[in-house]
Amino acid sequence: MGDSALNRMTALVRQDIRLLLRDPAPLLIRTVMPLVIMGFMQPLFRAALQAGGAGTDVNGAEQGVPGMAVMFLFFMMNVVGFAMFREHGWNTWDRLRAGTARPVELLAARLVVLLAAAVLQLTVIFVAGGLLFGLRVSGSWLALVVVALPLALSVVMLGMALVVLCRTISQLSVVANILALVFAGLGGALTPQSAMPDWAVPFAPFAPSHWAMRGFNEAILHGGGVPDVLLPAGVLCLFAAGLAAVTLVFFRAEDRKLSWS
Template sequence: MRDGALTRITALVRQDVRLLLRDPAPLVVRTVMPLLIMGFMQPLFRAALRAGGEAADANGAEQGVPGMAVMFLFFLVNVVGFAMFREHGWNTWDRLRASTARPVELLAARVVVPLAAAVLQLAVIFGAGGALFDLRVTGSLLALVVVALPLALCVVMVGMALVALCRTISQLSVIANILALVFAGLGGALTPQSAMPDWAEPFAPAVPSYWAMRGFNEVVLRGGGVADVLLPAGVLCAFTAGLTAVTLVFFRADHRKLSWS
């Protein structure tokens, strides 16, 4: 049974990979756009970091690269939703339901490719940030990975939870875009967390992007190691667990999704 489930999930993942390779434009845009914005915003980030006392010799990439990476990663939520809704738009969802694949297998298969895309997006942005904008990571690279992996999974599960809750792709798209911008603002992706307005500080810990930025800042700015990012990584895992529970509770394979308003 386990081998059969793995075979079915693998087949679905292969189909998602083929579709992604056929049209990689969304992934490319989400990776290139934050780097383009960094080119314009780096002087502002540099001034903000130095004014806030974060780092006297900061060049701005310490805030801009992780900030833009986190902000644009949450736009992946739309892609996660589209991957599910297109099955209904193509009238192939009923075929999947009629197959031997169970609903939990259909969900598990739809997580794999977006998760890989999220990890790849983070890796390319941080790598290009070092090459193009002189990002200096003073801490452990392994610690960056410890934060990045649960962040990527958390983003994917935001998308899966919205799939379970939303009936139309328009509903999901609007909510996903609003969440991406709110998370960017409250999480400290648009401005250093030390420079956030007073009214935002009480709400900031309630969003996963805050903990992602806290973990990245610990490594990039303060030279932290794995032990220093266990709390942010653990909170991101808790967010992921909660979103997974929402998905499992509210997802119904027989619910009809609309790929239009």
């Protein structure tokens, strides 16, 4: 990629950073609410882990912190959608298309800030989970990072795929919220995977949240290191790659998106 393309993308990234800093409330809410819920749910998570055979020394944060982090990260699909749909609502998308930036550059530049926000959200929740709720990682913190990065990319790419498949922000919001809740249930974010109902078990591997929780549990509960989380991290990379392919196949720069129903 030449210098001109890099300059164009850098300008777009700077604009997205300014917009994020101007209204950081969505990021703050998605970061604070998991911690608030964790404060109420920690005793239940502790009981569920102990009933599942995790031992008597667990305090519930081992399930609650990664579970709430994963669940609320998937709600970021709405933010991804708004970041794209607002250009149409503000009538600035055609101006961007008329500029020198290529359509792929417009997509790639938008991903940078969204991915950084997703990683920041996960980082704050895990660090605060350790400070506020006594989260103990029996394995490697680096293993958590190896899982968190492809998870964040998968969520952002899922949001981008919904952008190209939905015509209105209302459609995207409904689908995104449903998927976030379904993935939270199937992935073991709401309850330990060992306590999931029998009917849900066969469907769980089709949810990226399942592999994220599997990787986090390996590092937090089972003392796993980087080699132990390569499988879930690799599957998350496949999810991200597949969703990127869907985005590229169905993306049409000339499609008109509506920021209303």
